[in-house]
Amino acid sequence: MQLVLEKRAERSNTIALVSPLIAIGLTIVTMSILFVILGKNPISALIVYFIDPLTDAYSLQEIAVKASPLVMIAIGLSLCYLANAWNIGAEGQFLIGAVAGSWLAVKTQGTDAGFWVLPAMLLLGAVAGALYALIPAICKVRFGASEILTSLMLVYVADLLLDYLVRGPWRDPAGFNFPTTAEFDPVATVPILVEGGRLHLGAIITLLIVAAAAVLLGRTIKGFEIRVVGAAPRAARFGGFNANQLILLTFAVSGALAGLAGIIEVAGPVGHLQPGISPGYGFTAIIVAFLGRLNPIGILIAGLFLALTFIGGEQAQIAMKIPLDVTKVFQGILLFYVLACDSLILYRFRLVFASRQVSSGTG
């Protein structure tokens, strides 16, 4: 018996819509098996993971708080991936954005600097993220170095830089030697949307970015350019589109969005700069981008779903002593299933039963 792929004459739009759902279903089945192996009741584990967070207001806000950076980064990554430019260093760009914006917060700390501080921090974060992302892009365009490897290497570098700053020059003198800056001033903090809650302005910014990306990709010639460069590079060149320019552009935009997400995270939910400000947002956003089928609306939904698993994972750890790593396993398996189901859009699967056995093998 053998699985055979047959190319479809046309991509199947129905399957393009259902495939993420099939993937989620298969992931849940696989996770149930994993829970059984871990000696947990799969039904109650799944309820803690996927249902409980949806039932109280605090968790719902927290989902939105976690989804914001994921969606923001994933939107940028989707532009890269559509253009066949593989930025996998969003985590590093996120950290650099956080560092650059925090610089201003640290420098203006305790001064009477006004309301301009936060906008300037956001701008700094975005610009720094874009510049940091341009390093691998330029190495790719100018010298042909694999952007996959260089962008990833720079994640480690960014991590070490952040570590150095909060242990060295920027450390809070009153912080009992903990590696962290002092709490940011109110003018350097992202405003909260609901009194007493955690939902902040970042959520609104994220929604605006999703809308902008949807218009860009669906309606404009630039969006068409991005799609065609990725889908058929030679045809794109024939159409007069410059792939190298697009690599630079998409890397810069995705770096800017990751950097913006970074500074919003630091100036919002976290409130100060410290190591471990990201639970792997930059990498999880890769999954969000693919689960959302590189489509802005899809990414919004996928981002909320993965944020749910973060919250559910935390609650499962508290309530059922399920290790946090289960969430990462879940995300990895989900990405595999998403990619596998996407294959159904272009191919039809068919099982072939070997009807004849012939003695001599092939080759």
Place this chain on the structure above:
Amino acid sequence: MELVEAIILSVLAASTPLLIAATGELVTERAGVLNLGVEGMMIVGAACGFGGAWLSGSTIIGALCGIIAGALLSLIFAMMTLGLAVNQVASGLALTILGIGLSGLIGAGFVGERITPAPHLHIPGLTDIPLIGRILFGEDPFIYLSLALIVAVWWFLYRTRPGLVLRACGDNHVSAHALGYPVLRIRTFAVMFGGACAGLAGAYLPLAYTPFFIPGMTAGRGWIALALVVFASWLPGRLVIGAYLFGAVTILQLHAQGAGVGIPSQFMSALPYLATVIVLVLISRARTGGSTAPAALGTVFVPDR
């Protein structure tokens, strides 16, 4: 002299996991498949290797556990990219993400435990030769194994018929298929060899390098191994040079940190990663125009029937 000997010994030890993982990936890529999941397979190899050794008390069983874990993970990758024709870059990332999660889950029970590190070779007479004795005859067995492995891979690729067929698959899968070679099956073997090597390379870390397991202990070595294959222009001989150069960079920055040269330790720790970026740029620039990568590398192949 003591210091020089110590440095050389530690360079060899630091280079070995890079060399083993890169050797496996070289074979995979020569068959035309780009598996970016080396880091994920390594870290699972490390967790399973440590677990196996800790439970059994045997380094060999630990190493076997690492090999099997790496090979099994790569089999998932092969099913995705070869069986279902999924994009190799995305699948490799998925493999890494999955591997990091799995290793945390598997290793959770072993964190904080210690094992006896792999015994070093001791040949009476030879190992005791001053200066060179310990370097040539007194290492842990994995170091010799890694060198034997790369020689075997060279011999296989350039001196045997299956090696020729494997290279042919990496050059043009349509032609290989037209001549009747089972391209997907050959690539599956190549991917699994790469996975086994990555698993062994990961297992080396807790079995011989540091006698305990910590989550994330591969620290990007899988990605550096991928860069080494590019650096080596897909040639086994140059892989050895590249791996030892990188090992040297790692150890020298550690010694510099220890000596307290006044540079923040984080900057020294960033050196291997920055060196990777710089080397990739230099090597790619030197090759502008002509690429030595296998022609079919990373492309999807779906045979018609």
Place this chain on the structure above:
Amino acid sequence: MLNSAPDLHSTETPLLQTVGLTKRYGDFLANDRVDIEIWPRQIHALLGENGAGKSTLVKTIYGLIQPSEGEMLWQGKRMILSGPSEARSRGIGMVFQHFSLFDNLTVAENVALGLDGKETFKDMSARLEQVSNVYGLPLDPKREVWQLSVGERQRIEIVRALMQDPKFLILDEPTAVLTPQEADQLFIVLDRLKAEGRAILYISHKLEEVKRLCDTATILRLGKKVATCNPKAETASSLARMMVGTEIKEVRAGAERKITVPRLVVNDLSLEPDDPHGVRLQHISLELKGGEILGIAGVAGNGQDELFAALSGERLSQDPGTVVIEGVAAGHLSITQRRKLGAAFVPEERLGHGTAPRMKLSENALLTGHAASGMVQRGFINTTATLKTVDRATEAFDVRKAKRDPEAASLSGGNLQKFIVGREILRNPAVLVVSQPTWGVDAGAAAVIRQAVLDLAAAGAAVLVTSQDLDELAEITDRIAVMFHGRLSQPLATSEASREKLGLLMGGSSLDEREAAHAVGA
């Protein structure tokens, strides 16, 4: 070694017989109950249009594809092939149209991969030299394939097949890539193989060639066998009628064309290739006036692709004056700017170059139309305009498709080519550069496309046609120049360009004399 003397038995039963051979892909029947008989000492032609099922049939016989129904008999006994290596071990050899070679391996390694590895590499190399000498097909075993010409590459394929001492050899369009002289040499080899008692299945669409060489012809249409005949007793047009099923529309040159001003001028264009396996363009000059059609002949891989890239602006030249479009120095201008000057381009490769395969036709209309029409307004795409282009091309060029706006890859080769040519011609270009306009296209679509090119020239445009099909060039061009090793010959008037003359130029033989004359003149 050549011990294939036919015994009495094999003259009574066919060497190979297919009975009701059927291959189904989903609902599509690539082969529909095909019966064919191959006898020893026979050169058997397999004729049919593109998409008639010739490739499917020979791939089945070579074991690459498993038939859905029906069976094959080899020397009278039922044969089931597990794969090409079993086919080879029974004595079936194959020379592919798109060679099954490995560019970065040596000739000897390529040959070894086509054999079954039962001898050492050294013995194999010795035998390679012997076989290539016996048949007059010289090869340097140590060179890598990418360094070789197309003709040399085909020689590897043929020698590799002959080294298995096959009883039956399949050749798929072997002369498509050869000069007429090289083709003649191939026919000598084939006649010799036939005299040695081997059978040959010969796929070609060059009917004159088939009449001259083949003893029997089987004709396929839409997957079915429509006839088996003696090609020597038929005419080229009667064979063509059987292939197509209807009368083929003759292309009409129409009223005489008015030759006007120069619209496309190339001045001493030289360009280094951007990939190491490419060809360097050297001192190319030509002048093309409105109303004129210039053909460029040549064996594939002699710089035609590089010339197309230089003319279209996919590659830029340092010197603006090397390419002049409508009187404007354009060598440094991008493809979009050249389109705005009134130029249009149709590349050889339909899927992946001329169109993005997995994008809709309307998006593929936008691909080349975005600069010069109302398809884009202030950065936003006007989908009404892109769809209108699809509709107009569909109507004007009879593009058959399942729905209004399908993906490019879902169209058949002929229909997609009609769409691409239509997309460009509807923009009323002053200059059209088209590469291999009817390559792999059915006869009906080919006639539509050739007619469109003639009509465009009659309307005053300058047209440059690159093609490897000398018959096509003879049919539609006014003058023909030949590319060889990145150089372009002086054009000959089409009426004076005999196959022999063109063949010599395609082989590069008269190049030295012309260069000498050029030097004296300068």
